[in-house]
Amino acid sequence: MQPSIDVTAPPTTGGPSRRIFWIIPLALLGLPFFLNDYTQYIVNLILVYVLVGVGFNIVLGNLGQLAFANAAFYGIGAYATAILLYHYKVPLLLAIAAGSIAGGLAGALVCLPVLRGIRSFYLAIITLAFGELMRWVYINAETWTLGSMGLHVPRPVLFGWVLATEKQKFYLFLVIVTLIIAATSNLLRSRVGRAFMAIRDNELAAASMGVPTALYMVLAFAWSGFVVGTAGALYAVLVRQVSPEAFNLLELIVHFGIVVVGGLGSLAGSIVGAVALTMAPELLRDLPGYEELMIALMMILVLLFLPGGLATLLERATSLFRQTYYRD
Amino acid sequence: MIDPATASSSIARQLTLTGVSVGFGGLKALTGVSIDVRPGEVVAVIGPNGAGKTTLFNAITGFVPLAAGRITLGEERIDGLYPHDISARGIRRTFQNGGLCGHLTVLENILAGLHSEVRSSIVGTVLGLPNARRAEREAVARARSLLSLLDIGRLEQQQAGTLSGGQQRMVEILRAIATNPPLLLLDEPAVGLAPPVRIQLIEIIRRLAKTQNIGVLLIEHAIELVMGVSDRIVVLNYGEKIADDAPAAIRSNKAVLEAYLGHG
Numbered sequence: 001m002q003p004s005i006d007v008t009a010p011p012t013t014g015g016p017s018r019r020i021f022w023i024i025p026l027a028l029l030g031l032p033f034f035l036n037d038y039t040q041y042i043v044n045l046i047l048v049y050v051l052v053g054v055g056f057n058i059v060l061g062n063l064g065q066l067a068f069a070n071a072a073f074y075g076i077g078a079y080a081t082a083i084l085l086y087h088y089k090v091p092l093l094l095a096i097a098a099g100s101i102a103g104g105l106a107g108a109l110v111c112l113p114v115l116r117g118i119r120s121f122y123l124a125i126i127t128l129a130f131g132e133l134m135r136w137v138y139i140n141a142e143t144w145t146l147g148s149m150g151l152h153v154p155r156p157v158l159f160g161w162v163l164a165t166e167k168q169k170f171y172l173f174l175v176i177v178t179l180i181i182a183a184t185s186n187l188l189r190s191r192v193g194r195a196f197m198a199i200r201d202n203e204l205a206a207a208s209m210g211v212p213t214a215l216y217m218v219l220a221f222a223w224s225g226f227v228v229g230t231a232g233a234l235y236a237v238l239v240r241q242v243s244p245e246a247f248n249l250l251e252l253i254v255h256f257g258i259v260v261v262g263g264l265g266s267l268a269g270s271i272v273g274a275v276a277l278t279m280a281p282e283l284l285r286d287l288p289g290y291e292e293l294m295i296a297l298m299m300i301l302v303l304l305f306l307p308g309g310l311a312t313l314l315e316r317a318t319s320l321f322r323q324t325y326y327r328d
Numbered sequence: 329m330i331d332p333a334t335a336s337s338s339i340a341r342q343l344t345l346t347g348v349s350v351g352f353g354g355l356k357a358l359t360g361v362s363i364d365v366r367p368g369e370v371v372a373v374i375g376p377n378g379a380g381k382t383t384l385f386n387a388i389t390g391f392v393p394l395a396a397g398r399i400t401l402g403e404e405r406i407d408g409l410y411p412h413d414i415s416a417r418g419i420r421r422t423f424q425n426g427g428l429c430g431h432l433t434v435l436e437n438i439l440a441g442l443h444s445e446v447r448s449s450i451v452g453t454v455l456g457l458p459n460a461r462r463a464e465r466e467a468v469a470r471a472r473s474l475l476s477l478l479d480i481g482r483l484e485q486q487q488a489g490t491l492s493g494g495q496q497r498m499v500e501i502l503r504a505i506a507t508n509p510p511l512l513l514l515d516e517p518a519v520g521l522a523p524p525v526r527i528q529l530i531e532i533i534r535r536l537a538k539t540q541n542i543g544v545l546l547i548e549h550a551i552e553l554v555m556g557v558s559d560r561i562v563v564l565n566y567g568e569k570i571a572d573d574a575p576a577a578i579r580s581n582k583a584v585l586e587a588y589l590g591h592g
Contacts, residue, residue: 186456190464191439191446194432198440201429208389208412208421209503210444219450265431325436327464 018320021185024253025178032167040166041238045172046278048234053258053270054184055227056105059107060256060298061265062188063220064200066120069110070128070255072134075247077103077232082151082242083144092156092163096176096233103223103229111221115214131252138244150243153236163237180227185267187223189327197265197325215235261302268321272310334567341402341418341510343388348407350380350387351569355370356359357383358567360397365543367510370534372554373547375564381528382424384564385513388545389421390414397575401511413539416444420504421513424547430489434480434499435546440470441503445470476504478532494525498532505536512536514546526550530557546583555579563587 056070081099084090090098113126133206138145145151156163165171187193195216198206207213236242254277262273282296284291306312314321343365346372350358358380361453366373373381387393388399390411391525393532398566399407420441421427428437439446452460475481484540488499497517504512514533518526537544548554554575561578563571565587571578578584 170574182456183454186460187454190448190453190460191443191467192450192453194436194440195443197436198433199430200441201431202427204391204411205423205427205429206440207391208427210412210415210507211409211440220372281460322475325432325470326439327461328468 007024020320028174029171032170037166038215039272040170040302042278042282044166044173044234044238046275047170047177047230048238049254049258049274049278050177050271051180051227051231051234053274054181054260055103055224055229055231056255057259057262057265057267057270058188058220058224058227058258059198059262060259061198061263062193062200063076063217063224065114065217065220066124067110067127067221068124068252068256069106069130069212070224070228071126071247071249071252071325072131072254073103073106073228074232074235074243074251075134076106077229078236078242079138079145079151081233082236085153085156085236086151087144089154092158092237096230096237099233099236100226100230103232104226106229107223107225108218108219110225111218111278114217114221118133126251127254130225131247131249135244135247138247145242146246148244150241153240153242155240156237158187159229169238173238176230176234180230181267181271184223184227187326188267188323192219194325223252257295257299261299261309263309266309266321266323268323269309269311269313272314276310330581331362340543342366343419343543343545344400345388346398346400346561348387348391348399351395353446356395356567358387358564361567361569362397363545363569363572364523365511365545366538367543368541369560370537370544370546370558372558372561373545373564374549374551374554374561378566379564380567381564382515383420383567385515385545385547388414389419394567413574418507418509419511419513420509422497422500422504422515422517424515424519426496428488428491428496428503432486432488434475434488434491435468435471435484437499438474438503438506439467439501441506442467442471445507471506474506478502493520494522494529497521497529499537503534505542508540509542511543511545512575514544514548516547516549518548518550526553527556529553533557548559 012305031043035043052074059065077099080102081095084095084098110127110130113123118126127220158172164171195206195211198209198211199213199216203213258273258277259270261276263269280295281291284294302310311321329343345361345363348358348361373384375381383392387394390409394407398405401417401419429440430433432440438477440583446463448460448463470482475484480498483495488496491499518529521529533544534557536542554582558575561575562569563584570583570587571581573581
């Protein structure tokens, strides 16, 4: 009997439609009406960190590689965009795209040791070293980066419109972040995402299923770098000041925290993790001196009682948030 | 659309090993081994521990390089190709210690096995274009119909790592045959299974080989399973082939008895 396609196969598992995911960004369009300039800035920063988490999670959660060059991808994206805007007065969207692409190329570059068979702790230390090396580059490539002083990014202009307020930036950010999340979701719920996961769970088995593992590792790293590079580009536009200390080890720990608190390998988790870890310091601002303590406690408690991260809570609420790697 | 007529599989092809040798440093793991596996035939490889059985599989699937000899599938020489290229030509295997992706569901594991059959470009996938979505839907339908072959559709959404040993073996075998490969390599498929499940497994393997014209090469220690399932048995000892015959003849083969029982 040939395993032919059975037309009477059971229909899809049903359940609520994923279309509601488009309602979330649409609903957010109204958000600026409830915010002042400062809270709007925080929301924009959350959007930046959402991309940081989504991108980092691809390498860490989906591909399962202990690669910690995320702050470097972020910095490379931010510097590429800032340099183009500051020195060359390149149009805004082009400068952001350049930041994304620079991040993607950095991702592919960082993948080289992986292709040489370096894994786990050894990969971790190599990628950490790469991050610190990039900080040295930012400080010393003064012609472009202006050294430790940093670059002051000019006021962003989109098709002749000056994005003077945080609210105007918000709409640009929302569109970019939504498109990138949708693309990442498409990628993960396809044979590409399954190949990432197969490599993570069992590299030999993946190869014996016809997955060119080296190619897919480069792809995962490049996409991760692309997404995080975009985050860096948006950061440059948001803060308008790009300097080396913004991409240090402490920054990397925040990135790591977003992914793990949100939930390894969960797209929804990265988003929730970014919201939680970006908002927490703001909400705790009234407790000077206890801020760091509270954040550290929060991370410890979440991981003690929800080892799968905040994503576990979402999955319990509705199966919609369970990350699947196929689409019906 | 996954068309059985154009799938890599539909052409039955014979696997031929000619004088295959594999060495690890000074140690010779395989010496001049020649084996044929014809379409629809079940060939068992037996031998004491360290006889080179798993090395033989690793050589066929491209995980270890040959020191000498050649391996062909049909007319094509396949030794020296990358593992994923060999797999894409239709040689699929299971692993001794279980080769499932433990964090993926059963359905996702089967879909991963269909990797090379899902025709979608990266750009189409990222943009969610209709072509890519259709290829996905068809792969899902096909994965479901595969699960129904062994009547385990109800396990579809379960994480592979949480299944029982027997269920894991079934899913792994289904994943391996998902692309209708001309050749299936099973590394100790019955290890750790309860006796009734073993009998079920024998039936499944024979049914797959005969109905789908798949050549099966399997490593097994359980001698009663080997006798029941195989058309032919190849015996390895210290990396050399010492016998290649029908099960009944192997039972009375002197060299085999010596290798297993030692000199009297």
